[in-house]
Amino acid sequence: MFETLKEQPADKILELIGLYKADPRAEKIDLGVGVYKNAEGVTPVMRAVKAAEKKIWEEQTTKAYTGLAGDPVYVDTMIDLVLGNSVPGDQIAAVTTPGGTGAVRQAFELTQSATPGARVFVSDPTWPNHLSILKYLGMETIPYRYFDSETGGVNFDGMIADLKAGLKPGDVVLLHGCCHNPTGANLNMVQWKEVVAVLNEKGAVPMIDIAYQGFGDGLEEDAAGTRYVAENVPELLIAASCSKNFGIYRERTGLLMAVGKDTSRRDVTQGMLAFLNRQNFSFPPDHGARVVGTILSDAELRADWKAELEDVRLGMLELRKQLAGELQRLSGSDRFAFLGEHRGMFSRLGTTPELVQKMRADSGIYMVGDSRMNIAGLNTATVPILAQAIIDAGV
Numbered sequence: 469m470f471e472t473l474k475e476q477p478a479d480k481i482l483e484l485i486g487l488y489k490a491d492p493r494a495e496k497i498d499l500g501v502g503v504y505k506n507a508e509g510v511t512p513v514m515r516a517v518k519a520a521e522k523k524i525w526e527e528q529t530t531k532a533y534t535g536l537a538g539d540p541v542y543v544d545t546m547i548d549l550v551l552g553n554s555v556p557g558d559q560i561a562a563v564t565t566p567g568g569t570g571a572v573r574q575a576f577e578l579t580q581s582a583t584p585g586a587r588v589f590v591s592d593p594t595w596p597n598h599l600s601i602l603k604y605l606g607m608e609t610i611p612y613r614y615f616d617s618e619t620g621g622v623n624f625d626g627m628i629a630d631l632k633a634g635l636k637p638g639d640v641v642l643l644h645g646c647c648h649n650p651t652g653a654n655l656n657m658v659q660w661k662e663v664v665a666v667l668n669e670k671g672a673v674p675m676i677d678i679a680y681q682g683f684g685d686g687l688e689e690d691a692a693g694t695r696y697v698a699e700n701v702p703e704l705l706i707a708a709s710c711s712k713n714f715g716i717y718r719e720r721t722g723l724l725m726a727v728g729k730d731t732s733r734r735d736v737t738q739g740m741l742a743f744l745n746r747q748n749f750s751f752p753p754d755h756g757a758r759v760v761g762t763i764l765s766d767a768e769l770r771a772d773w774k775a776e777l778e779d780v781r782l783g784m785l786e787l788r789k790q791l792a793g794e795l796q797r798l799s800g801s802d803r804f805a806f807l808g809e810h811r812g813m814f815s816r817l818g819t820t821p822e823l824v825q826k827m828r829a830d831s832g833i834y835m836v837g838d839s840r841m842n843i844a845g846l847n848t849a850t851v852p853i854l855a856q857a858i859i860d861a862g863v
Contacts, residue, residue: 480596480836488834496832497850499841502649503717504683504780504813507847514715516773520762528758533751536742538564538723542761546723549687549764550678550708554695561726561738563745564752568679568709571724573601574744575675575705578726579640580605581740588675589631589641591615593816593838595649595677598642610634612641615651617818620806622653628666637671640705643697645678646690647812650840654684654811660693664700674701679709682777683784684811687713703728710760712813713777719756784813787846794855804858813844819863831857 484500503511537543543562551560565571579586588607590598591614602609612634613626631641643663648654655663667674676694684690698704703726710721726737745752763769792808807815817839827833833854835841846854 484834484836487828491832491834493832495853497834497845497854499833499835499843499845499854501845502813502842504712504715504844506783509847511715511717514773514776516763516769516776517714517716517759519769519772520759520766523762523766524755524758534564534754534757536745536751537562537738538752539754539757539761541765542757543723545761545764546708546710547725550681550691550706550723550725551695551698551727552688552691555698555727556731558731558734559727559729561728561734561741563724563738563741564754564757565707565722565724565745566749566753567711567720568677568707568722569597569601570720570749570752571707571709571722572598572677574724574741574748575707576601576605576607577744577748578705578724578740579673579675580607581744583638587636587639589634589639589672591627591642591644591648593650594642594644598677614648615653615816615818617816620653620804620810620816620818622655622659624655624659624662628662631663631666631670631672635666635670635672639670639672640675641667641672642675642677643693645676645681645694645706646684647680647814649679649812650814650816650836650838652810652812652815652843653806655693657692657696660696664697667701673703673705675705675707677707679707680712680812681708682713682774683781683813686781687774687777698727702730710756714756714760714763714773716756716759719759720753721756721760784843787843787848787851788815790848790851791843791846791855794852795858798855798859813842814840815843816840817858817863819861823861823863826861827857827863830860833857 481500488498505511565574587610588602589610589612592611612630613623616623674697678694681690706725708723711717763773788808792804795804796802819839821837824837824839
């Protein structure tokens, strides 16, 4: 059996990590791996997470299975975090998943079950694992224009033109709720409304991947687009992740929500989500979910978590402003101003793989070949080094 297996292509980010580790230069900078790091280069355990884990350790009396949907406290508090009061609870089916990736995978499988042959429209570019999962599942994938390399912003006219020209009833449109990965360029509320109008006109179903809530403009602000969609479309899938905003990457804590205006179908949808969990991994992991539910349901822990998350968000914004300012000083132009306008952990420079390779070879700057860089991999001391490397490479 094993002799028939084919070697799979290496993950570009994991490959980049290996190259970075092997580089002996002291001033090398890792902007590839997609995790938050503080100024010391550490991904810290948040204060509220530590406190919640201690509380759980003291109070938990069993490690028995949870239900197929996961801990109800986690599910309910996460629905509130993402959707607020935008839609009634009887319109929402939801299950805990192994990370946001698990939620994405389950959403695609639900789509296959409900609408065999449905096509999935994805932004160009998008998170590479979206494309990898879709390919593995054998689902037809269609790109729509999104990032404008010239301006560093959203090519919104191109996006709308592609959706209007290509969508058919039952198609799924994958959208990033905030902090677009890999570009950092986001839709504004006027644009969200136009997208919804096109989706409704074409009879397409939106799917929102919201993995960075709280990293952009704030918890409520980052959820505004998702909430508007939920209020104004017949059906919606949402894949949410707690990896980044709670800093619990290794705990694999996600949530899949299916929102539908037809409340008579809610229980059937909930049953299907539970069925998919059972087939793929049976009961979902609980520790991370228990931590998040504990934090969100405790006023003191929630306030401390929000305060620390806000510090993280503002720190990344300051790094963005510093980088944009340094590049303006070095280049004598504002052509890199978009870096200060992007939101979240990532930005895309919009340059060529050859110049990315040149920055790596000449200056020890490690970013993905498509020029995606993790802003959280910087600190105030390394920003000038990166800025000089960008200018020296001729970006």
